[in-house]
Amino acid sequence: MNSDTYQLDETDRRILLALDADPRVPIMMLAQQLGLARGTVQSRLERLANSGALRPNTARILPAAMGRGVSAFVSAELDQARLNEAIAGLRQIPEVLECVAPAGDTDLLIRVAATDPDDLYRVSEEIRLCPGITRTSTSMILRDVIPFRTTELLKKLSGEKH
Amino acid sequence: MNSDTYQLDETDRRILLALDADPRVPIMMLAQQLGLARGTVQSRLERLANSGALRPNTARILPAAMGRGVSAFVSAELDQARLNEAIAGLRQIPEVLECVAPAGDTDLLIRVAATDPDDLYRVSEEIRLCPGITRTSTSMILRDVIPFRTTELLKKLSGEKH
DNA sequence: GGAGATACTGGTCATTTTGACTAAAATCTA
DNA sequence: TAGATTTTAGTCAAAATGACCAGTATCTCC
Incomplete structure (x- = not known):
């Protein structure tokens, strides 16, 4: 941390x-x-x-409000030696909202937003073409069950000893 | 959408x-x-x-600023008939920051934050105990490569025909 | 236990901002 | 083109702002 x-x-x-x-x-x-x-x-x-x-203020904007109602997680495997290149490439794709490196066989987990499934396909193609990325696998998000929040955690902390 | x-x-x-x-x-x-x-x-x-x-303002807070420097994705499989129960349970766990339902074999993908690996274990246990959840698998986030953003998408939209 | 640093209070001040309203012009849309 | 919706530009009184200040409380580390 x-x-x-x-x-x-x-x-x-x-x-x-x-x-x-x-x-x-x-x-x-x-x-x-x-x-x-x-x-x-x-x-x-x-x-x-x-x-x-x-985070910056704009991180509050829901992708749906920008006409990007379709989101997905794209998991990517990559040539580890070219990690930085890959990241730089991803950073330039506007539809890439977030990217983390999880432990396990997926090298990068990428959150993307698109206008519709067609657009999603286009975006994942763009990701696949980033230098160093060897393969990707896209999984569409069907439902936003609990939208990102920190409120509960914040409240919990306030309940603990200060 | x-x-x-x-x-x-x-x-x-x-x-x-x-x-x-x-x-x-x-x-x-x-x-x-x-x-x-x-x-x-x-x-x-x-x-x-x-x-x-x-999103609410507090969604801008980085978990690390709350001493939750360890985050992870927990994928859960569940008894589909009890989906709503499961969601209600998850909603009550403060460490659950977000939850989506992806297409594919994972029923729910849950984003959690914890103070340390031990705490992460505790949280994933709590998730496992939610009604309807049959099994979980936790994958720690090693690095926040691109923190959540919408700036690029916003800029892209502004470049298009209005 | 105390010195020094840091944070909080409660107060002042001049300058700006706010929210609530106008009426008229511009834009959109059916 | 007519009607609806937005935007403009302007006013007003009330309130908020940022920048101060000195005094007090709290923390922290030796």
Whole structure:
């Protein structure tokens, strides 16, 4: 784990949780709602923004809202010596939303979004053509059962000893 | 695809992209930066917030910032008749960040976060114990190669015919 | 146990932003 | 082309912002 990652503390978490309910509350409201001084919340927010603990804002956009209602996982095997080339290639494909390296026989697991199955085919072809990628296997996502969230985890942390 | 999803238009996308560079710009700055009237940006933002096109704010938090530096995919097979029970169970596990139903032999693919490998084991046990889940297989994520993003897709759309 | 660093409070200030409204112009669409 | 929807550009009073400050509380490490 990246232990140099900024660790949220209880106050950060409370702010974030409150912000979730209403992302545009003025800092003053937020402060009195949380029982903190305005300056505190203000500096916390500033710190949070620079902490690297948050993804960019656009990561909140649901692909479906961009007409990309079809998503899939593409697992790729690759010539390990060319890993960096492959990553660089993937990075340039806009439809590649995310990519992780799991333990096991799949070298890379790639999350993609497409307009329709045809488009999905095109995208997976594009992935297959990335340098170093030897084979891929695509598995369409039929249903988004639990959309990405951290709320529950955040709440759990707030319940623990601080 | 959920075709009742609100579809972002070019203006929405430009706003979102600009907001990415600086999430707290005042609306006025944003407006003049984009060459739009303030009222336009204001109403767009309001609409966006209610459109359901965005995940909650807390979805931006990186698990590592919550001390959950270890993530994994857990694939689960289940008694299909008890799908809803299983989902309800999963929903209650804070460490379950996301869950999708892919085509193929895996019934559910679950994204989890944990503090360390031991904790990961505990979480996967908890998943295994969900009603309806018959077997699971956990694969740890070794590296976050491309963290979730939509920026590139957003930019691509803006380059197309509007 | 204490010194120093760091964070929080509660206060002020001038400047900007906000939200809520207009009416008119521009754009879209059936 | 007529009607509906958006956008513009403007006003207003009320409120929020960012930048201060000194005093206090809390942490941390020797």
